Amino acid sequence: MQAVSIAALDNLCAHARDFDQLFSLAMAVALIVKTVLILGLMTLPSVYSEDAPKCENTECEKEDVSSLLQSRVHASSESRAEELECTFVAMMEEDNSIGEKDSTDDGYMWGECKDDSEVTHYLFDDDELEKFGPGDKIKLTVSAVSGGNLPTAPNLPWQSDNVPLYRIVSVIAHESALLTEEDHSLTDGATATKEVDVIMMICNYKNQKAFVTDEDKVMNSFYQKLGEKLYSSQGRGSFADMLSASSYGRFTAPRSKGKVVTVTINKNFPFQGCPYNDMAKDCKQATRDQTNFDPDDFTFREFFIPTQGSGCRWGGLANVGCGHYSRIPRKGACHAWYRSDRPFVRAHEIGHNLGFLHAGGDWGTGSQYVEYGDPQASMGASYTFSSFNAASRYQGGFLRKVAGEAVEFQPDFNTGNSGTFKLQSLSKPLGEQGSDAVAVFWSCPKCVPKVSSHSSNVGGNLWLQFRGDEGYSAVTLDSKFQNKVYVHLARKYTSKYYGKDTEMWQVMGKGDSYRPPNSETTVTVEDIVGDLATVTIKAGKAPTTEAPTTGAPGACTDKKSGCPRWAKLYCTGRWSSWMATNCQKSCFAGQACPPPQATWILGQPGKSCTEACESAGKSCSDINLYNVASAEDVQGVAGKAGKTCKNSVGWAYKFSPSICTSSQCCGSGSCTGWCTFGNRGERSCSETTGGHHSRLCPCI
Ligand SMILES: [Zn+2]
Numbered sequence: 001m002q003a004v005s006i007a008a009l010d011n012l013c014a015h016a017r018d019f020d021q022l023f024s025l026a027m028a029v030a031l032i033v034k035t036v037l038i039l040g041l042m043t044l045p046s047v048y049s050e051d052a053p054k055c056e057n058t059e060c061e062k063e064d065v066s067s068l069l070q071s072r073v074h075a076s077s078e079s080r081a082e083e084l085e086c087t088f089v090a091m092m093e094e095d096n097s098i099g100e101k102d103s104t105d106d107g108y109m110w111g112e113c114k115d116d117s118e119v120t121h122y123l124f125d126d127d128e129l130e131k132f133g134p135g136d137k138i139k140l141t142v143s144a145v146s147g148g149n150l151p152t153a154p155n156l157p158w159q160s161d162n163v164p165l166y167r168i169v170s171v172i173a174h175e176s177a178l179l180t181e182e183d184h185s186l187t188d189g190a191t192a193t194k195e196v197d198v199i200m201m202i203c204n205y206k207n208q209k210a211f212v213t214d215e216d217k218v219m220n221s222f223y224q225k226l227g228e229k230l231y232s233s234q235g236r237g238s239f240a241d242m243l244s245a246s247s248y249g250r251f252t253a254p255r256s257k258g259k260v261v262t263v264t265i266n267k268n269f270p271f272q273g274c275p276y277n278d279m280a281k282d283c284k285q286a287t288r289d290q291t292n293f294d295p296d297d298f299t300f301r302e303f304f305i306p307t308q309g310s311g312c313r314w315g316g317l318a319n320v321g322c323g324h325y326s327r328i329p330r331k332g333a334c335h336a337w338y339r340s341d342r343p344f345v346r347a348h349e350i351g352h353n354l355g356f357l358h359a360g361g362d363w364g365t366g367s368q369y370v371e372y373g374d375p376q377a378s379m380g381a382s383y384t385f386s387s388f389n390a391a392s393r394y395q396g397g398f399l400r401k402v403a404g405e406a407v408e409f410q411p412d413f414n415t416g417n418s419g420t421f422k423l424q425s426l427s428k429p430l431g432e433q434g435s436d437a438v439a440v441f442w443s444c445p446k447c448v449p450k451v452s453s454h455s456s457n458v459g460g461n462l463w464l465q466f467r468g469d470e471g472y473s474a475v476t477l478d479s480k481f482q483n484k485v486y487v488h489l490a491r492k493y494t495s496k497y498y499g500k501d502t503e504m505w506q507v508m509g510k511g512d513s514y515r516p517p518n519s520e521t522t523v524t525v526e527d528i529v530g531d532l533a534t535v536t537i538k539a540g541k542a543p544t545t546e547a548p549t550t551g552a553p554g555a556c557t558d559k560k561s562g563c564p565r566w567a568k569l570y571c572t573g574r575w576s577s578w579m580a581t582n583c584q585k586s587c588f589a590g591q592a593c594p595p596p597q598a599t600w601i602l603g604q605p606g607k608s609c610t611e612a613c614e615s616a617g618k619s620c621s622d623i624n625l626y627n628v629a630s631a632e633d634v635q636g637v638a639g640k641a642g643k644t645c646k647n648s649v650g651w652a653y654k655f656s657p658s659i660c661t662s663s664q665c666c667g668s669g670s671c672t673g674w675c676t677f678g679n680r681g682e683r684s685c686s687e688t689t690g691g692h693h694s695r696l697c698p699c700i
Pocket of ligand 1: 107
């Protein structure tokens, strides 16, 4: 164990090393926990990528000096940092056990970019990557991923190519392709009818045919209607039919827009590695040479390849987000590769093209939460084919935020409030008589994803949807999942093109109540009549049933002596669930530890929050300072102080969160009005600013 730890630590920044030392005593015996933490720590460098202060005059530099020093320490410990200039090609998702209900296999996700010499570079999947879309010109500082965080499955593309998998350390330049390409996102939210056009290429090789050679079968598995037994005797529908139903006819895939071709590539099928990009290139060229079609005229391009003897392990492989509704039409946008032609696999891979990831859950059993564990979602474990969730329809761009579709409830956590909504069946056309909405959602800033590999992504929205017993909600879905109200967490995401997908948290019948963990809300299904469900959402603290006494079970305590120190950094973010268990008191986690309700005010330039709160007749609360850790957080607290942020940046001052309020911020005033949220665990109420910044202060 020790040897493994040392090797894995080799690539960490100095800050992370300190953190590991803090933890090592507490966890000397908790080997499993420690392994998890080390894997997580390997991803810390990306947190700092935006931290570099951008000061141009001496006064400002004075303020920045602590952050600057930290950045230098960090830079010098990143031994293998190098620059990479390339064009972003795609996000890739590989599925080894698509939709298998018990699979804990998350598949693999990575980004690809190409440099001027057409060499493909592979980029580690983290939040930085989501800022890029296909065609974007990017210049990055990168370092090779190594140690425990490097995926080790055989024949991953960077292994086959014998090149590094790069992690983005910082973004030097980013020129969005949307500036030059027609931007269809301008029509986002419109009810425009858009069509999926697709070319299906059966790619035979000289020495081996594709696993499927029947063109009709390939067409039918994509287009058969519910109940039609064209592909098999099961009549379970298809992607095209389900998309039309899930999008209320806004996004359709007419059979007339689909073409299938069979071509032969004049090469032997590659038996080393899994060079899927070469396969796509060769098959598209063969299509140009041997048919009347040019694959670049189609938005969606599917490849059916041989299955014998290569290093490919997946059932399906696809680009993510290239075919988002708002980006359609978009010639030459998407690729999907198949080693199975089942309708469910097609829907899953094209679902990735549309911008969906996996629908997680516990298979409705209350057991472990897994990547594909949502039994009633097309991107989950419903191998029997159901439709897209309401939350996915919204992220995918074809369910709008208007009355009758997706409606937002605004919880008031301080004084408490409630809302009652009539939801129509997810599988009926819009406008069901008597309905208020297809689904209702509300913000859950403290929600922790239950699929462990996503647990660091705290926040997102909770969704309520009602599945009736029609169409894709019924034909293959177990009756226990019909006529039920569902609570989903839509994990926090920054890019609608990629999303972070959903988790099914609860299945509810009439009369059921449920309090989603960390949501400070309770949902109740008041009634289910026909195709309508009446639901109530109540916001506010849970009623306290008994007064906690010190030391008793359920009391507000820390389990580790280091908690107050660790709380400065780790109550939010990727450690939050570990901290919520072990450092309840310091993180104000758990119902026995209600956080102090703070009033946020803007301090005077140069002054501390201690002074600011005192002059308002209150005192400053450190814990509320620590909990501001993202752009969203700082915008939220600025709003509470009656201010808005012109921009939000991860500059990590001891006095963050703050707003640069001087007219000379960054010298010329170019960053006046910018808010800072970076956190290195050095914040306290007593810190003062250098004069340009005004602190945002939580007073209680
Ligand atoms: Zn997948």
